[in-house]
Amino acid sequence: MAAVLRCPACPGSEFRMAAADLVCTCCERRYRPRHGVLDLAGTGNAAGDRPYEGFWATVYGWVMDRPGRQRLDAWLLGLDVRRYYREVIARLEGCGAGPHLELPCGNLPFLELTEAYRAGGPWIFADLSSAMLGKLARKLDADGADGQVLLRADACSLPVRDGRLRTIVSLFGLHCFHDKAAVFAELRRCLHPEGKLVLSTLTADGSALSRGYHRLNQLDGTFAPAATAAEIVASARRHGFEIEDEFRQGSVFLCTASPRAPEHGKENTA
Ligand SMILES: C[S@@+](CC[C@H](N)C(=O)[O-])C[C@H]1O[C@@H](n2cnc3c(N)ncnc32)[C@H](O)[C@@H]1O
Ligand SMILES: [Zn+2]
Numbered sequence: 001m002a003a004v005l006r007c008p009a010c011p012g013s014e015f016r017m018a019a020a021d022l023v024c025t026c027c028e029r030r031y032r033p034r035h036g037v038l039d040l041a042g043t044g045n046a047a048g049d050r051p052y053e054g055f056w057a058t059v060y061g062w063v064m065d066r067p068g069r070q071r072l073d074a075w076l077l078g079l080d081v082r083r084y085y086r087e088v089i090a091r092l093e094g095c096g097a098g099p100h101l102e103l104p105c106g107n108l109p110f111l112e113l114t115e116a117y118r119a120g121g122p123w124i125f126a127d128l129s130s131a132m133l134g135k136l137a138r139k140l141d142a143d144g145a146d147g148q149v150l151l152r153a154d155a156c157s158l159p160v161r162d163g164r165l166r167t168i169v170s171l172f173g174l175h176c177f178h179d180k181a182a183v184f185a186e187l188r189r190c191l192h193p194e195g196k197l198v199l200s201t202l203t204a205d206g207s208a209l210s211r212g213y214h215r216l217n218q219l220d221g222t223f224a225p226a227a228t229a230a231e232i233v234a235s236a237r238r239h240g241f242e243i244e245d246e247f248r249q250g251s252v253f254l255c256t257a258s259p260r261a262p263e264h265g266k267e268n269t270a
Contacts, residue, residue, distance in 0.1 A: 008042030036137035040159035047179035057131035078250020174201035206251025
């Protein structure tokens with residue numbers, strides 16, 4: 001993984017290994033995993049994102065640990081949860097050889113539902129929440145899978161070298177990110193020119209009930225102001241992604257996208 005990651009303080013940097021440490025070749029700072037998690041979050045998130053710690057980490061972990069409990073989603077989001085699971089699993093199983101990044105990984109709800117994380121890889125699982133990463137470290141330990149890296153990282157400023165990732169899986173994260181433009185720019189930067197982005201998010205397109213759920217979660221900053229699927233597609237395109245296929249239902253948008261070669265003279269904005 002030393003060839004994929006970079007120091008959060010030094011954008012042009014590389015890592016070299018020294019015993020169990022990753023050492024930045026630019027500032028010489030040493031990074032070592034603690035309790036299975038490598039912390040490359042740097043100075044943290046400036047956009048106002050609120051990683052799931054404390055109460056939210058417990059509640060979210062409890063709900064997402066059992067697919068049956070997500071029937072709540074069918075009611076709240078107007079979603080056929082089984083169909084959503086089938087769509088995501090098919091995409092995970094199409095990932096092939098890595099390196100792959102799942103961000104935000106939360107408690108990795110698909111771990112028990114597919115062999116994709118054990119057959120392919122290597123996988124990096126990243127989130128800004130120490131609590132979610134701690135839960136996932138214990139879950140992966142129990143699962144016995146190896147060759148995976150758990151990373152504390154900010155979606156707005158990924159500690160990944162340019163063009164290194166074959167797949168980025170970003171499930172139900174975008175609606176939590178306040179600076180979507182910064183996140184799309186980072187996803188595009190880190191993805192290999194032939195890589196794929198698998199993205200799902202909640203949108204502002206659902207029923208009054210799901211819009212209310214969204215607003216409730218915006219009160220403390222857990223969710224960012226809602227965007228429609230059309231706005232998300234437009235933002236992805238502005239940042240150099242081509243949508244290959246998509247699934248929209250209720251307030252859920254899921255798609256596979258690939259990087260588009262930049263058009264000469266055009267800049268990515270907004
Ligand atoms: C709705 S959960 C989704 C988790 C998982 N992908 C899933 O589908 O269950 C959103 C996650 O985003 C994380 N998060 C919030 N802001 C973040 C940021 N700026 N960078 C990385 N992760 C972030 C939270 O800690 C939380 O685990
Ligand atoms: Zn450095």
